[in-house]
Amino acid sequence: MFRAGVRASLDPALVTVVGEADDVESAVARVHELRPPVVLLDVHLPGGNGGGGAEVIQRCADVLGEVRFLALSVSDAAEDVVAVIRAGARGYVTKAISGPDLSAAVGQVAGGDAVFSPRLAGFVLDAFGTGAGDVAVHDDELDRLSAREQEVMRLIARGYTYREVASELFISIKTVETHVSAVLRKLQLSSRHELTRWAAQRRLL
Structure with a gap:
C-alpha cells in the first residue's frame, strides 16, 4: 500500500519507475538487475539480516558508482x-515529503546532489565524522559570499529544497537558483553534495 502511494505521488514527467521490491533480498536483486540511476529506498525494509535500507546499500556496494540511493523513512x-x-546513501527524506518535492529530490540525487529533509543537518554532520576539533571556519572563503548567499548556502547545505529556501527567505525560486549558482562558483564546488560536505567540515550548519 505504501509503495503504491509513493508511486502515485511521483511526477511521471520527471520520474520513471522501472521496478519495485518488498524486502532486502529482492531489492538487492532488482538493483543489480535493473541498475537504475536512483533507488528510492525504505530505511526499514524487512528481510535480509535485519539491516534494512543500509544493508541493501552495503550489498550493492559494487554498483554505487552507477546507482545512487535516496533513503525514505517515517523516522x-x-x-x-x-x-x-x-552506508552510501546520497540523501534522506521523510515520508512527510510532498509528491512534487520527492520527484524533485529524485532528480537532484540523479544529478549528483545530496538531498536531506530539513532539520537533519546535525545527523549529516555525524555521518561526515565532523567533530569539534575539525576544520575551523575560513573567513577568507566565507568572505567571498554576500550575506544573502551565506543564508542560502546554509539552508541548501542542510538539505532544503529550492522551494523551501524561497519560502524561508521570502524570495523567488529563480533568485534561489541564482544564489546557489553564485555560491558554487565562488567556492569552486560542483554540486550540492560537495557544498554540504564543505559546510559540514566548517561547522556552518
Whole structure:
C-alpha cells in the first residue's frame, strides 16, 4: 500500500519507475538487475539480516558508482539517518515529503546532489565524522559570499529544497537558483553534495 502511494505521488514527467521490491533480498536483486540511476529506498525494509535500507546499500556496494540511493523513512532518528548515509546513501527524506518535492529530490540525487529533509543537518554532520576539533571556519572563503548567499548556502547545505529556501527567505525560486549558482562558483564546488560536505567540515550548519 505504501509503495503504491509513493508511486502515485511521483511526477511521471520527471520520474520513471522501472521496478519495485518488498524486502532486502529482492531489492538487492532488482538493483543489480535493473541498475537504475536512483533507488528510492525504505530505511526499514524487512528481510535480509535485519539491516534494512543500509544493508541493501552495503550489498550493492559494487554498483554505487552507477546507482545512487535516496533513503525514505517515517523516522528522523539519528541512528537511522547516520546508518544509511554511512552506508552510501546520497540523501534522506521523510515520508512527510510532498509528491512534487520527492520527484524533485529524485532528480537532484540523479544529478549528483545530496538531498536531506530539513532539520537533519546535525545527523549529516555525524555521518561526515565532523567533530569539534575539525576544520575551523575560513573567513577568507566565507568572505567571498554576500550575506544573502551565506543564508542560502546554509539552508541548501542542510538539505532544503529550492522551494523551501524561497519560502524561508521570502524570495523567488529563480533568485534561489541564482544564489546557489553564485555560491558554487565562488567556492569552486560542483554540486550540492560537495557544498554540504564543505559546510559540514566548517561547522556552518
